[in-house]
Amino acid sequence: MSIHASNWYDEQYNNRARIPDHPAILQHWADASAAALARHPLVEASYGPAPREKLDIFPAAAASSPVLVYLHGGYWRALGKRDQSFIAPPFVDAGAMVALADYSLCPEVTVEHIVLQAMRALVWVHRHAREYGGDPARIVVAGHSAGGHLATMLLACRWPEVHPALPPDLVKAALSISGIYDLEPLRHAPFLEADLGLTVASALRLSPAFMPAPSGRLAVAVGGEESEEFLRQAALIRERWGGKVVASEIVPGCNHMDVLHELAHPDSNTHQLALDLLEIRR
Numbered sequence: 172m173s174i175h176a177s178n179w180y181d182e183q184y185n186n187r188a189r190i191p192d193h194p195a196i197l198q199h200w201a202d203a204s205a206a207a208l209a210r211h212p213l214v215e216a217s218y219g220p221a222p223r224e225k226l227d228i229f230p231a232a233a234a235s236s237p238v239l240v241y242l243h244g245g246y247w248r249a250l251g252k253r254d255q256s257f258i259a260p261p262f263v264d265a266g267a268m269v270a271l272a273d274y275s276l277c278p279e280v281t282v283e284h285i286v287l288q289a290m291r292a293l294v295w296v297h298r299h300a301r302e303y304g305g306d307p308a309r310i311v312v313a314g315h316s317a318g319g320h321l322a323t324m325l326l327a328c329r330w331p332e333v334h335p336a337l338p339p340d341l342v343k344a345a346l347s348i349s350g351i352y353d354l355e356p357l358r359h360a361p362f363l364e365a366d367l368g369l370t371v372a373s374a375l376r377l378s379p380a381f382m383p384a385p386s387g388r389l390a391v392a393v394g395g396e397e398s399e400e401f402l403r404q405a406a407l408i409r410e411r412w413g414g415k416v417v418a419s420e421i422v423p424g425c426n427h428m429d430v431l432h433e434l435a436h437p438d439s440n441t442h443q444l445a446l447d448l449l450e451i452r453r
Contacts, residue, residue: 180360183400186427196428203257218295223273231268231304237449238305244316248277268305278366289321319350323379344388344448352380352408380411390418390444394425
């Protein structure tokens with residue numbers, strides 16, 4: 172591949188380089204998350220033996236509440252669940268149980284390993300939701316960037332093949348914000364390729380756009396100021412999954428990072444999309 176082509180992939184996918192004020196956005200996430208953790212009690216639970224196989228659970232106020240499981244972004248190689256805790260309080264206030272999932276990071280593990288960890292986290296939530304006011308038959312997943320990829324993979328998962336006792340619709344719906352649905356381009360981005368270690372085969376195997384459309388519903392959102400490739404990714408999953416994509420929103424004026432703020436803003440369309448998937452009426 173030519174240097175020019177490699178530079179193009181970096182320009183399209185290296186969002187911190189594209190967003191000059193990304194340090195201020197990261198600081199906002201840290202401050203808002205610290206305030207959320209100070210204001211809302213949570214329980215940390217382990218869904219597996221690895222150090223990062225943890226969930227932060229914000230219990231629901233009432234029994235049999237819908238469950239939102241959120242997966243953070245960071246290109247599968249950065250950040251953690253408490254960097255984006257600020258997304259939880261608005262949904263707890265709206266009547267949901269919320270669980271924020273952590274996972275191991277590349278290059279210590281592969282992206283495929285992270286997908287398997289996310290699956291184990293969902294199985295744990297399904298089995299334990301009632302202990303925290305959640306209804307295991309009302310699980311919705313959401314995620315941002317790499318977390319949007321993981322959320323979409325979980326929607327596509329054939330759960331009875333994971334364990335015969337699991338329902339095929341364990342995940343009822345997913346909201347993916349600035350998600351990645353075709354991983355092949357990431358193999359060509361120099362800033363990512365060494366850490367992710369994707370091959371032609373693994374990139375295809377891990378690309379939800381090339382999987383059968385799931386039984387559940389998918390909503391996608393992407394910032395209007397994002398790169399052409401992230402806009403293409405959102406259009407691709409809509410084209411490939413057809414009617415299973417029940418909403419596709421381009422958020423005006425938002426870049427790849429600050430578009431996440433919309434999820435936590437009760438008056439935004441993105442927040443309302445999540446409430447609709449959770450079947451919470453305001």
